[in-house]
Amino acid sequence: xxxxxxxxxxxxxxxxxxxxxxxxxxxxxxxxxxxxxxxxxxxxxxxxxxxxxxxxxxxxxxxxxxxxxxxxxxxxxxxxxxxxxxxxxxxxxxxxxxxxxxxxxxxxxxxxxxxxxxxxxxxxxxxxxxxxxxxxxxxxxxxxxxxxxxxxxxxxxxxxxxxxxxxxxxxxxxxxxxxxxxxxxxxxxxxxxxxxxxxxxxxxxxxxxxxxxxxxxxxxxxxxxxxxxxxxxx
Numbered sequence: 001x002x003x004x005x006x007x008x009x010x011x012x013x014x015x016x017x018x019x020x021x022x023x024x025x026x027x028x029x030x031x032x033x034x035x036x037x038x039x040x041x042x043x044x045x046x047x048x049x050x051x052x053x054x055x056x057x058x059x060x061x062x063x064x065x066x067x068x069x070x071x072x073x074x075x076x077x078x079x080x081x082x083x084x085x086x087x088x089x090x091x092x093x094x095x096x097x098x099x100x101x102x103x104x105x106x107x108x109x110x111x112x113x114x115x116x117x118x119x120x121x122x123x124x125x126x127x128x129x130x131x132x133x134x135x136x137x138x139x140x141x142x143x144x145x146x147x148x149x150x151x152x153x154x155x156x157x158x159x160x161x162x163x164x165x166x167x168x169x170x171x172x173x174x175x176x177x178x179x180x181x182x183x184x185x186x187x188x189x190x191x192x193x194x195x196x197x198x199x200x201x202x203x204x205x206x207x208x209x210x211x212x213x214x215x216x217x218x219x220x221x222x223x224x225x226x227x228x229x230x231x232x233x234x
Contacts, residue, residue, distance in 0.1 A: 004228045010075025011220035013068040014213040020068060021106060024061020027054040028113075033197045035131065038190040044131050045124035048117055055117040062110025062138075066103040073099030076151065076216065079165070079223050083158045094150035102144045109138035136186065139196040141205055145180040148173040148212065164223050172215060179208040 025031050029051055035044065048055055073096060080092040116130035155163070155170030182200040193199040227233070 004224060004233045007075055007078055007224045008221060010071045010078070011217050011224060013072040013075065014217035014220070017065045017068040017072060017106070018210055018213055020061050021065035024058040024065075027051075028058035029054060030058060033202060035135065036197055037132075037135070037186075037195050039128075041124035041128040044128045045120070048127050048131070049120045052117050052120045055113055059110045059112075059114035059117065062106045062113065064110075066107035066110065069103045069106060070100065072213070072217070073103065073147075075220055075224075079220060079227075080151070080154050082164050082227070083154050083160075091150045091154040095147055095154070098143060098147040098150065102141075102147055105138055105141060105144065109134040112137070135196050139186055139201050139205070140184055141180050141209070142184045144209070145177040148176040148180070151216075152177065165219050169215060169219050172212060176208050176212045179204050 022031070029035075029047070035047065039047075076099065077092050077096045080095055081089055084090070084092050112130050112134035116127050116134065120127065152170045152173030155165045155173065156167060158164055182194065183205045185194040186196040186198075186201040189195045189198070191198075194201060196202060
């Protein structure tokens with residue numbers, strides 16, 4: 001596989017992350033609003049017993065989504081390095097490091113869902129605790145805002161004659177940062193807009209993250225194809 005094909009694969013992995021994870025969450029009954037954080041231990045355990053297979057699929061797909069996100073992050077870093085060229089590539093390193101951590105927001109919840117659904121007959125309090133870990137890890141994306149911050153700053157400081165990415169993508173990345181900040185409040189609420197199934201934790205962050213992944217993937221594809229022409233890739 002040549003350089004162009006590898007980078008294009010990484011670019012499309014952003015959308016693949018969304019598709020794989022979303023397809024898993026649907027049969028688990030986590031869409032559109034997830035499991036309510038205010039459910040009792042018995043209610044949570046009953047949900048796991050009644051839909052064990054669907055939740056196991058969700059866990060498997062979330063782990064798979066993490067793998068695609070790692071590849072997506074690598075593709076972003078490859079293009080950010082072109083912006084950092086000639087200077088210290090600190091923003092490229094930041095994207096790579098934090099993007100790896102963001103992948104764990106899929107991987108670790110996926111594993112905890114898998115563990116919780118592996119023995120659905122266990123004590124309800126244990127199942128509830130495992131479920132809490134999965135959802136609080138997945139829906140507290142505070143670390144993710146630092147990746148978008150690095151990407152946004154890199155794009156907006158690109159002073160080249162033909163920028164790698166459009167400036168609107170940089171501003172979108174910074175708006176994602178703003179949208180992610182309230183999600184950290186999910187640690188304090190079990191009901192309302194700041195609970196993990198609420199407006200400021202589930203709906204807004206997931207919507208803007210999806211928009212960013214799609215926009216980033218499409219802009220990466222365009223940047224890679226342009227680079228292939230400019231540098232004569234085969």
